[in-house]
Amino acid sequence: MSEKITFQELIDSIADQTNKPKQFTYDFLKDFVEIVNSGLESDGTISIAGFGKFKLRPMDEREGYNPQTGEKFTIPAHNKVVFKPYKALRELVNAPYKHLEAELLDETTHKEHPPVTQKSDDSAPASSPLSDPDKGEQPALDEKQGKAPWEQPAEESEESHNSLRSDDDQSREVEFSDDDIVEFSPDIKITNYEKLKSSGSSSEGGSRRYDPDELRQMAASYSLQRYRQHKRRVKRRILLATAACFVLLLSVGIWHFGTSTKEGSFDLMKVDFFKTAVDTHEVSSPIPGNSDPSAPDIQIRGSEPVANSNTGRESLRPASTKQVITKGQTLWSLAGQQYNNPYLWPWIYDVNKTSLRNPDLILAGQTLAIPLPHGHNGDLSTNDSLQVAMGYIETYRWYKNHGYSKAKYYLYAARLYNGDIFDYTDVIIDDSDLTFANRAR
């Protein structure tokens, strides 16, 4: 990959920069090399600022051979010159890969390299029994590898791996100690293999001597059992997941059924509502028998019709659920849960404004009515968005009355949900807020 530069080119480029004759540069370099050479001989190290360090590294005498003749000979002890570039130079050279960092590999990645395990597994049954230290090491090797070959077919999640390990740690315990202690005591090996043997139900228990075939069989049955155990676990998990899916589907079905029946009566309801809305607005004749106990004291002149229309539609509309507030919930989070759109929270506030004195405060243990949207797939119908707009108007009023400057944004949002909302309400709206809100399309 690296392209070569001749010494001549090197001299040329140096001479260019120094404005010195090439011959001079050449001589200078030659002297420099000589000094480095002599410095190495006298000192053993030469450090050159901005470049690196030349160092002598003693090499021991070693055996070598001539690759052409195959003849062996000894390489005498000598010193080797090594060059260690300084950090600045190292970083300069590594600039193209500077942004890369070492990344941590999780267990799953090194599971992809089972050949070592495979090998030890194969060699173990073939070698002679008990006395062979290799055999004692076999499980320990598996342990280190973190992955035994028979676990391969199962899903590779670390969780399953851990649970498997914890499950049969009775037999694994021995291996752990094996791994930690390094030297092998014969006892451990024996218990290990007796376990192996007892777990292998297919192998006969009578014989004292372990011939390789038997051992292989034992190992196989041992692994088979472990594999079965794991498989059972995975099966159970799959069963659980299926059950959860089923329950989910069932609940979705019920919900869908519920909404579809509501939709049937929706058209009628909508007409009714509009009628009441128009009635109350234009004539401001309250619906008979509608004594609104909710009408809050803070309501100002002319807000009654709105309240009336509210109660009117509430009586018509069964589509709301009750929910008890738990700690940590907010109207925002409730709306997010219910409609997948937290911005609809003023709707909930509007419906519950009798019990809520403050749109920013709900208490744990309170029961709130959560209105349900009537459109398809949980979308808002025109009616719904009008109600949301109403909710925003209510929120606006509360914020305005309490001197919040953010009130105008709620007016703006109200207009977003229903363009004609200002015709339906007679909440006193500040002129400047109105101009701000009218910018909404």
Place this chain on the structure above:
Amino acid sequence: MNTNEVVTALAKSRDMSKTETRQLLDVILQTFNDHLARGQSFTVPGLGTFSTHTREPRRSYNPHYKQYIMLPPKRVIDFSPSKGLKEGLKQAETEDE
């Protein structure tokens, strides 16, 4: 032997002022660095060959944390001393013995 000593020795043999020598040496080393940064290899006669190569990304193990890590590719400098440099040192060795 540090840079100062090298510069002193060089200035003496070249019959130049130390500042001048230092400046010249800096330019030379800067040129070396530039070429290496560009991935170009060069040979300084009597000293050795400087070149670069890319170290492939590889898996490694941290025995302390018992973690496997993936080391990113890296470009590193190779230096192979020239024959003269090596032989000179061998002779020095034998002379010592």
